[in-house]
Amino acid sequence: MRLLHYWRATIGIVGRELLRFLHQRERFVSALVRPLVWLFVFAAGFRAALGIAIAPPYETYILYEVYITPGLLGMILLFNGMQSSLSMVYDREMGSMRMLMVCPLPRWFLLCSKLIAGTAVGVLQSYAFLGIAWLYDIQAPLMGYVWILPALVLAGMMLGALGLLLSSFIKQLENFAGVMNFVIFPLFFMSTALYPLWKIKESSEILHTLAQYNPFSQAVELIRFALYEQFNQQALLFTVAAFLLFMGAAILGYNPSKGMMVKKGGGGD
């Protein structure tokens, strides 16, 4: 009986998120515009300037657009994870998050369900982007589009968990813009999304170390290898570890006894 309750609640939360997504077409379009601008404008412009050597998982020389595509998938998931947590902050300010927290289900379960719902949206956006990239002649092996699914799910969960963790620290929506700048940009630019590690090493040893241990880099590499039907064990382990760490901290952050919400308060009277 309890399991049925959990199942219905999960379906309800995921279904609501997908319905909202379908109703907000502009959200879908804007989520795609960002990586497409990077692909069509940034990558096209840098194609001549940047030479990419042969490195796994690639078996031949590749265009910069091909290299950057997994990074842009990571970008979609990163922004989606942050947008999900932005909606959590908004929901909490507007009260609908309180409605969720009042239902008779454990807090950790509600957070996991929200995470699954947000990830489902991010994965749909990623496949839409891959479809457009295909038309732009950036094509991976056919089975790569199947291999990539678990990688996208895991990367989406890890980045969504980071978003959840951040949302537990933020009381008001206004504070979120600053955190976005301090989190999204460093994560994205200090990663292998735009340049391979060896290229980063050429310019800065410190940047290379930061990029190497950046969880976003690992998620991007997991996606990159999966898209070419290969398995990157280190990236998988690193991404799973980061997910567990972020999720554990987020659950603690939303704990009614110990969480940040207690310390920050929420009284409106």
Add this chain to the structure above:
Amino acid sequence: MTEIALAVENLSFAYGAKKALDAVSFKVQPGECTILLGPNGAGKSTLFSLITRLYDAREGRIELCRFDLKKQSLQALARLGVVFQQTTLDPDLSVTQNLRYHAALHGIGRKAADKRIQEELERLAMFERRGEKVRQLNGGHKRRVEIARALLHKPSLLLLDEPTVGLDMPSRQAIVSHVHDLVSQQNLAVLWATHLIDEIAADDSLIVLHKGQVKASGKLSEILQSTGWADPGQVFQKLTQGSQA
């Protein structure tokens, strides 16, 4: 033994050094509408946050239908229906979609949920508007939908946090009347936070909260009799005098 819908015992809570609630105790019985009256900053929202378990109280205890909110939170919360001060419906979803979402969170299957949705919306004369997006409803109708939602899972205790703020007089009267009907006809326990004196009915119970402390509690008629004050407005004024900005 009389069943208690809500028992709050010696509840204290502080945000850092700032004390928001100080040894608050009261009970709410089934078939009783209890008005929680207090000026801004009295601690009403903090009290609601604790009863809905947004936070846990470090001191004191809350029981819902004899379930300890901290130790048996899932059983306790299953018996609670809430209407928050701010609208918590999703404006982009229809009335039915919003209510189905709430039903799913309470583990109610689709068929049973649709039946309950019809019952509650019909009672509030909102069934014809079930397919409309919440965004298209006026404030009074949104409140009705929120009340229907709070009652979907048949709670024993209904919490209302200033549900009539910002509504016109006919909408306010309709909600006040509907809630009092629920209390008398369904034996529902209601805790209604407000600062609008005219929403209090003669047979309601009253809790006056001021600076985090309960200044008076009991049946309104008994409070008036024991103090000699004329009406709830005077009770409120006398007990919270000097606090208003």
